[in-house]
Amino acid sequence: MATDRDKLRDRLDRATAHLDPPYAVVDLAAFDANADALVSRAAGKPLRVASKSVRARDLLSRVLARPGWRGVMAFTLPEAIWLARTGISDNVLVAYPTADRGALAELAADPALAAAVTLMVDDPGQLDLVDAVCPPGRRPPLRVCLDLDASWRPLGGRVHLGVRRSPVHSAGAAGTFAAAVAGRPGFRLVGLMSYEAQIAGLGDAPPGQAVRGAAIRVAQRGSYRELLDRRAAAVAAVREHADLEFVNGGGTGSVAATSADPAVTEVTAGSGLYGPTLFDAYRAWRPTPAAFFACAVVRRPAPGLATVLGGGWIASGAAGASRLPRPWLPAGLRLLGAEGAGEVQTPVTGAVATTLRVGDRVWFRHAKAGELCERVNELHLVDGDEVVATVPTYRGEGRAFL
Structure with a gap:
């Protein structure tokens, strides 16, 4: 049979x-089923599609036309500008800080573009670079999102679980940075993002590695509990200085868990649409x-x-x-x-x-x-x-x- x-x-x-x-193919029935399954796992919170995981404009448009999906998370500023200019989305968050002077100049020169694209920041030097390219008085206010580091640092910080991203880790540091942004002309802090890679991007059931899988699950549970409290505190600290439009978190591997966090208003997903092999190592949900x-x-x-x-x-x-x-x-x-x-x-x-x-x-x-x-x-x-x-x-x- x-x-x-x-x-x-x-x-x-x-x-x-x-x-x-x-050649490469995408099975549309599986793609659409994965898109719907991710929406179901998000439990009513909107999903922002990660363009890095799709890299085809027609398929970005296809998923954004489905209920439950709203906005794009781009991986570079030039890409974000291209997606906005070609009508893929008027809500594009750049996932990583940029040092692309040409793209910053293009963004600052176009009020419509500046309203559609949000920059990622976690260091005053990034703001200084923007000002050096185009001073505040010569541009519309630029939308920025604060990247809160979501890694887990147990044992007093002697252990680091997660990726090396933002230097902003504590709620206090997030509040301090938010105050600094609020005090600078030419910027508007509209969002906070925290990507828990040690949960969303690490399979908890690696094939043939039962002991390692059990250890990963223990670490993920501890990390999740810690992040729930710290992210809530960071959001509260930032809201003292900015009117946040969104709090973004998660990825394909943590859509359900991240959506359950009351501090989070939207979740990012993308890899689950294609279902690559790294996601075969997850217990909670495996895309087709x-x-x-x-x-x-x-x-x-x-x-x-x-x-x-x-x-x-x-x-x-x-x-x-x-x-x-x-x-x-x-x-x-x-x-x-x-x-x-x-x-x-x-x-x-x-x-x-x-x-x-x-x-x-x-x-x-x-x-x-x-x-x-x-x-x-x-x-x-x-x-x-x-x-x-x-x-x-x-x-x-x-x-x-x-």
């Missing part, structure tokens, strides 16, 4: 029979795989082995096996530990490899979401067993932001 993955392979093969690998890329078998070097052309589309982050793409279809394939996924060729093994012939497709899933789009100029959108549209990625539109 055919399994669900057998049926998926057959459907994708039929839909793309006219295409020559390598929606994005795939196909490579062609070009060699049969030995029994039980098939080699595809290309395939080495490695994800960012700490180097390791978890960052490798995973051969997904046909089911039962795996990479060779000694070779992994190569730039120009990738051998795969497993009992099913014996059935593969030159010209057959092997379907991979990327470890991360939007990074797939840095490898292809277009995404083929599959509905059922046919390609119903082909849309450009950022790369396909000639846009390389990082």
Whole structure:
């Protein structure tokens, strides 16, 4: 009897029979189902789509047209300007501070753009840079959001769990910084963001690592409890100096938990739309795989082995096996530990490899979401067993932001 993955392979093969690998597809039924599932998990709080995890304007528009989604979290200021100017959204939050003088000058020169884009700040030097590009009296007030560091520092700060982001960690530091922003002309503090990467971006059930998974879950529970209190205190401290429009938090891996925080008014998500392999390590919710890329078998070097052309589309982050793409279809394939996924060729093994012939497709899933789009100029959108549209990625539109 055919399994669900057998049926998926057959459907994708039929839909793309006219295409020559390598190419990437998005299964629209899975994409839309993931979008709806994330809204359900957000329990009434709006979701801001993380453009870094999508990197295709047509699909950003598609998710923003669905109930429960509002606004974009961009990853660079030039990207935010482009998305605002092309009508994707008039509510774009830049997730990271910028030192792009040209983009800052463009933002400061256009009142409509300045009203649509919010900058991320956590250091007075970032405000100084903006003023050096365009003094306050020569620009509209620029919207800024304070990045509150969400990492957990137990044992008196001797342990750091989470990513290294903002220097603003305590509620007191947030209030002090908010007062400094309020006292400077040319800026308007409208938001606070805190991204709990140690919860949202770390799978709590890593395959084959039961002890590590249990330790991660203990740490995540402790971190969540600490952040609930600290984020609430920070929001209160900032509100003494600014009328906040939003308090943003979370990511795909923590939508339900972050939405339950009373201090948070909106949650960010993006990776869950494509369902990359890193999210296979989560217990609470696993998105349906929606994005795939196909490579062609070009060699049969030995029994039980098939080699595809290309395939080495490695994800960012700490180097390791978890960052490798995973051969997904046909089911039962795996990479060779000694070779992994190569730039120009990738051998795969497993009992099913014996059935593969030159010209057959092997379907991979990327470890991360939007990074797939840095490898292809277009995404083929599959509905059922046919390609119903082909849309450009950022790369396909000639846009390389990082």
